[in-house]
Amino acid sequence: xxxxxxxxxxxxxxxxxxxxxxxxxxxxxxxxxxxxxxxxxxxxxxxxxxxxxxxxxxxxxxxxxxxxxxxxxxxxxxxxxxxxxxxxxxxxxxxxxxxxxxxxxxxxxxxxxxxxxxxxxxxxxxxxxxxxxxxxxxxxxxxxxxxxx
Amino acid sequence: xxxxxxxxxxxxxxxxxxxxxxxxxxxxxxxxxxxxxxxxxxxxxxxxxxxxxxxxxxxxxxxxxxxxxxxxxxxxxxxxxxxxxxxxxxxxxxxxxxxxxxxxxxxxxxxxxxxxxxxxxxxxxxxxxxxxxxxxxxxxxxxxxx
Numbered sequence: 001x002x003x004x005x006x007x008x009x010x011x012x013x014x015x016x017x018x019x020x021x022x023x024x025x026x027x028x029x030x031x032x033x034x035x036x037x038x039x040x041x042x043x044x045x046x047x048x049x050x051x052x053x054x055x056x057x058x059x060x061x062x063x064x065x066x067x068x069x070x071x072x073x074x075x076x077x078x079x080x081x082x083x084x085x086x087x088x089x090x091x092x093x094x095x096x097x098x099x100x101x102x103x104x105x106x107x108x109x110x111x112x113x114x115x116x117x118x119x120x121x122x123x124x125x126x127x128x129x130x131x132x133x134x135x136x137x138x139x140x141x142x143x144x145x146x147x148x149x
Numbered sequence: 150x151x152x153x154x155x156x157x158x159x160x161x162x163x164x165x166x167x168x169x170x171x172x173x174x175x176x177x178x179x180x181x182x183x184x185x186x187x188x189x190x191x192x193x194x195x196x197x198x199x200x201x202x203x204x205x206x207x208x209x210x211x212x213x214x215x216x217x218x219x220x221x222x223x224x225x226x227x228x229x230x231x232x233x234x235x236x237x238x239x240x241x242x243x244x245x246x247x248x249x250x251x252x253x254x255x256x257x258x259x260x261x262x263x264x265x266x267x268x269x270x271x272x273x274x275x276x277x278x279x280x281x282x283x284x285x286x287x288x289x290x291x292x293x294x295x
Contacts, residue, residue: 005179006203010210011217013172013184013255018218020165021158024227030153032277032284037153041162046258048166049173053263056174060181061264080271087250088257088272092279094242097235097287101254102186102247105240106208108227110215115229115236122237124190126244131194 014107020045023107025099032096094126173260176207185256186211187247250276 021027021041030039078084095101100108100119108116173184180203182189189204196204218224229236247253250272252261257276261269 002179003203003206005175006182007206007210009172009176009180009184010207010212011214012168012175012210013207014211014214015218016165016168016172017211018165018215018224019168020162022165023215025229025231026227027156027158029284030156032280033288034150034281035285035289036150038150039153039156041156041158044159044162045166045169046262048163048168049170049259050166050263052167052170053173053259056170056177057260057264060177063178064181078268080268084250084268084272085275087246087248088275089246089250089279090242091246091250091253092276093283094239094244094246095254095276096280096283098231098239098243100229100239100243102190102243103211103253103255105243106186106190106211107215108229110212111226113226113229115231115233118233119229119236119240119243122240123244126241126246127187127191127194127248128244129241130191130245130248 013103016049017104017107020048022101023104028095028099028101028104032099169255169259170263173255173263177260183256183260185252185260187244187253188251188256191248246276 017023022045027039027041030037031042033039091101098119102123105116105120105123109120176182176184182203184207189207193201193204215224231239243253247256250257252258252269252272254276257266257269257272262273
C-alpha cells in the first residue's frame with residue numbers, strides 16, 4: 001500500500017464533498033425534507049459516485065479473484081443482522097437532526113466553526129461509546145453462544 | 150412536495166459525486182481499502198500495528214480539501230444553523246450508529262452500493278428512511294425549522 005494514494009483519496013473525496021454540496025447542512029436537510037421544498041441534488045451525488053464506483057469495484061473484484069492468496073478487507077460477508085439494522089437507524093436519526101454525516105463533519109472542521117467542532121467531538125464520543133460498550137456486547141454474544149451449545 | 154429549483158444543482162452535484170467515486174476507486178484499487186469515513190475513523194480507536202498511517206493520511210487529505218479549494222477559489226464557510234445541544238446529540242448518534250451499523254454514507258452508500266452488497270443496500274435504505282422521518286418530525290411536526 002502506498003500512503004500517498006490514501007492522502008490523495010482523502011483530498012479528492014473532500015473536494016468532491018465541497019463541489020457536490022454534501023458539506024452544506026442546508027442542502028442535505030433540504031434533500032431529506034420530502035414534505036417540504038425538496039432539493040433532489042444529493043441524488044445526483046449518489047448517481048455520480050456509484051456510476052464510477054461500479055466500474056472501480058468490478059475491476060477490484062475481478063482482481064481479488066485473480067489473486068486468491070490476497071486477503072481482502074472487502075468481503076466481510078456477515079448477514080443482515082440486528083446490529084446493522086439498529087445502527088443504520090440510529091445513524092439516520094443523527095443525520096436527520098444535523099444534516100451532517102462523518103465525511104462532511106471532518107471537512108467542516110477545516111472552517112473551524114464551534115458548531116463543526118461540537119459535532120465532530122460528539123461523533124468521536126459516540127464512536128468511543130461504541131468501543132467501550134463493545135466489550136459487553138461481545139461478552140453477551142459469547143454467553144449466548146455458550147448457552148446455545 | 151415541491152421541488153426547490155432555486156437551490157437545485159444537478160451538474161456540480163453530479164461532478165462532486167464523480168470525484169467521490171474516483172476517490173473510492175483510487176483507494177480500493179491502489180490499497181484494497183474501503184472508503185468509509187466512519188470505518189476509517191473507527192479503526193483508529195483500536196489500531197492494529199501498521200494500520201493507522203493510511204487512516205491518518207486519508208483524514209488529513211479530507212480535512213485539507215476545503216482549505217486547498219479556498220486557496221484556488223472562493224468558498225464561503227457553510228453555515229451550521231442547528232443549536233449546539235442538538236448538534237451534540239446528533240454527533241453521538243452518528244458516531245455510535247455508524248460504528249454499530251458498520252458504515253455511513255460513504256462506506257455503505259457509495260462503496261457498498263457500488264459493489265452491490267445486500268447489507269449495504271439495507272443499511273442505506275434504513276439510514277435514509279430514518280433521515281427522512283427525522284426531518285419530517287423536526288420540521289413538520291414539532292416545527293424546529295433548520
